[in-house]
Amino acid sequence: MTTTNTTTDVEWEPHAQRLADELAAAGKLTDPRLVDAVRAVPRHAFVPTYHQQTSDGSWAQRASVDDLAAVYANTALITALAPTATGGTTVLSSSTQPGLMTRMIEALHLTDGSRVLEVGTGTGYNAGLLAHRLGDEQVYSVDVEADLVELARQRLAGLGYHPTLVACDGAAGLPEHAPFDAIIATCAVPAIPRAWVEQVRPGGVILTDLKPAPGAGSLVRLTRTAENRAEGRFDATYAAFMDLRHTPGDNPAGFRVERDHDQAEHRTTSLDPNTPWNSLLVWFLASFELGAEIAYGYTLPEGGAIPAYSGTPPTASWIATPDGSWAEIALATHDGQHEVAEGGPRRLWRFVEQAHRTWNDLGRPGWDSFGLTVTPDTHTVWFDQHTWRLAPR
Numbered sequence: 001m002t003t004t005n006t007t008t009d010v011e012w013e014p015h016a017q018r019l020a021d022e023l024a025a026a027g028k029l030t031d032p033r034l035v036d037a038v039r040a041v042p043r044h045a046f047v048p049t050y051h052q053q054t055s056d057g058s059w060a061q062r063a064s065v066d067d068l069a070a071v072y073a074n075t076a077l078i079t080a081l082a083p084t085a086t087g088g089t090t091v092l093s094s095s096t097q098p099g100l101m102t103r104m105i106e107a108l109h110l111t112d113g114s115r116v117l118e119v120g121t122g123t124g125y126n127a128g129l130l131a132h133r134l135g136d137e138q139v140y141s142v143d144v145e146a147d148l149v150e151l152a153r154q155r156l157a158g159l160g161y162h163p164t165l166v167a168c169d170g171a172a173g174l175p176e177h178a179p180f181d182a183i184i185a186t187c188a189v190p191a192i193p194r195a196w197v198e199q200v201r202p203g204g205v206i207l208t209d210l211k212p213a214p215g216a217g218s219l220v221r222l223t224r225t226a227e228n229r230a231e232g233r234f235d236a237t238y239a240a241f242m243d244l245r246h247t248p249g250d251n252p253a254g255f256r257v258e259r260d261h262d263q264a265e266h267r268t269t270s271l272d273p274n275t276p277w278n279s280l281l282v283w284f285l286a287s288f289e290l291g292a293e294i295a296y297g298y299t300l301p302e303g304g305a306i307p308a309y310s311g312t313p314p315t316a317s318w319i320a321t322p323d324g325s326w327a328e329i330a331l332a333t334h335d336g337q338h339e340v341a342e343g344g345p346r347r348l349w350r351f352v353e354q355a356h357r358t359w360n361d362l363g364r365p366g367w368d369s370f371g372l373t374v375t376p377d378t379h380t381v382w383f384d385q386h387t388w389r390l391a392p393r
Contacts, residue, residue: 010065012042015072019043019098022074028099031106037132038102043071046123046155047095050077059089074099079123080148091242093148095123096186100239105129107221107235108182108205114138117177117199119170119208119244120186124152131161139163140177142170144245169246173199180204187244190292191390192222192374197230206230209241210372212379212390213294215280216287220372228376236368238280255295257320259328261341268337271353273317273329279356281367286355288381288388290348295320299328319348362386 020038023029029038044064050071051059059081064071071077080093105126110116116130121143130139143149146167153165166174170185171193178199185196185208196206204224211217219235276283276296287294298314313331320326325344332338340349359365362383373380379390 010044010068012044012068012072013039015068016040016042019072019074023099023102026074026099028074029102029106031110031133033133034102034105034129037129038098041125041128041132042159043095043098043125044068045159046125046128046152047071047077047079050079050095051081052078093122093145094242095125096241101126101129101186103237104184104186104207104219105133107207108184110134110182114181115177115179116140117142117174117180117183118186119143119173119183119196120241121149121152121165122186123148124156124165126186127152127163127165128156128159128161131156131163136162136164140166140174140180142166142168142174144169145248170244171195171246175199182207185209185244186241188217188241189244191379192230192372194376197222197224197228197374200224200230202226209239210234211240211243213287213290213292214296215240215277216284216294218280218284218367222372222374229374231371231373233369233371234367236366238367255293255320255322257295257322257324257326257344259318259320259326259341260343261328264328264341264343265347267340267342269329269340269349269353270336270338271349271356273331273338275356276317276319276352279359281365281370282352282356282359285358285388286352288390289351289354290319291321292391293322319352320344321346321348358386 016039020035024035029035048064049061052062054060074097076097077095078091079095081089082092083089114134115138118127118141121127121141127139127141141163149165149167173195179201180199181201182205183196183200188209188211190212200206202224206222210220219239220232222230222232224230296319299316299318300314316328316330318328323345325346325348327340327342327349329349330339342349365383369383371382381388
């Protein structure tokens with residue numbers, strides 16, 4: 001299928017060609033048909049404007065035509081923002097890093113005639129790549145945000161693409177058009193929706209970002225091996241997407257736990273306080289004990305400004321759970337030890353320490369050493385003979 005640029009008169013084709021060449025050189029783009037799609041589908045048509053965070057923490061809107069080199073770089077672009085309950089700003093939608101898009105599409109092992117359901121239409125750029133590769137009639141895409149779906153439909157149609165787009169809760173899939181050969185979700189889910197397993201054909205593939213707790217998990221590729229069973233392995237490279245939302249504009253309210261050091265237990269640890277974020281597999285293993293709801297961050301000096309913008313360094317990292325448990329770990333070290341304060345009914349940092357010991361005992365394996373088996377009643381993560389079960393959802 002050929003496309004025409006109906007949105008602007010700018011010369012975008014050399015930028016798209018350069019992007020395709022860079023992704024191919026990096027090993028993220030090998031399918032010749034997908035190479036053609038990256039060259040032919042204008043990303044700026046789907047992202048006419050985007051938001052960029054400034055040095056003071058605020059957000060500025062940029063016009064894509066003003067810097068096509070940035071738009072056709074292998075970077076994610078923030079396309080929609082929303083206010084939070086605490087007066088801040090959260091990202092509502094984005095255009096995924098192109099190299100991650102192509103790597104995920106290639107992981108589906110698509111062939112001519114494959115029918116694909118995309119969960120998370122977003123800007124529509126990924127649907128455009130799929131439609132160029134497979135044809136309109138083979139591509140279905142859903143998103144909970146009806147306005148985003150309509151914008152994507154208009155932009156796709158303006159380029160000559162007409163895949164089936166539907167505004168709905170992506171967790172429900174699209175049963176009226178099932179079965180699919182593949183389901184690709186550009187969002188994070190705490191568990192694999194049963195509807196996805198039911199709607200992909202036997203032998204078909206599900207690819208999504210499994211995050212049973214905030215920041216804890218990565219891409220997993222599953223094959224439906226039986227009527228009620230899917231299994232596979234995590235991708236070798238870490239990836240993170242925004243959470244799947246069940247209603248438009250839905251953002252988690254979050255929770256707050258007061259950290260009372262006077263009532264805390266104090267000890268020391270040799271484990272780096274940054275371990276949960278520097279070693280994401282440790283954080284993943286710890287999440288099985290910590291639970292699905294975890295808050296975390298850094299403690300600033302009293303009266304200090306936000307360190308990311310002022311250069312003021314934090315003094316500690318902290319984690320907390322809704323049952324009132326919390327742990328705060330000093331970043332400073334004395335003789336190789338960090339001070340730990342823990343309060344509430346559970347000692348949270350001990351779960352992280354145990355997860356780190358387990359990971360070391362297993363030989364510090366990478367993500368692709370871990371697998372996942374999904375049945376109607378269980379989600380089981382496995383490594384050799386070791387297993388961990390997700391709590392029922």
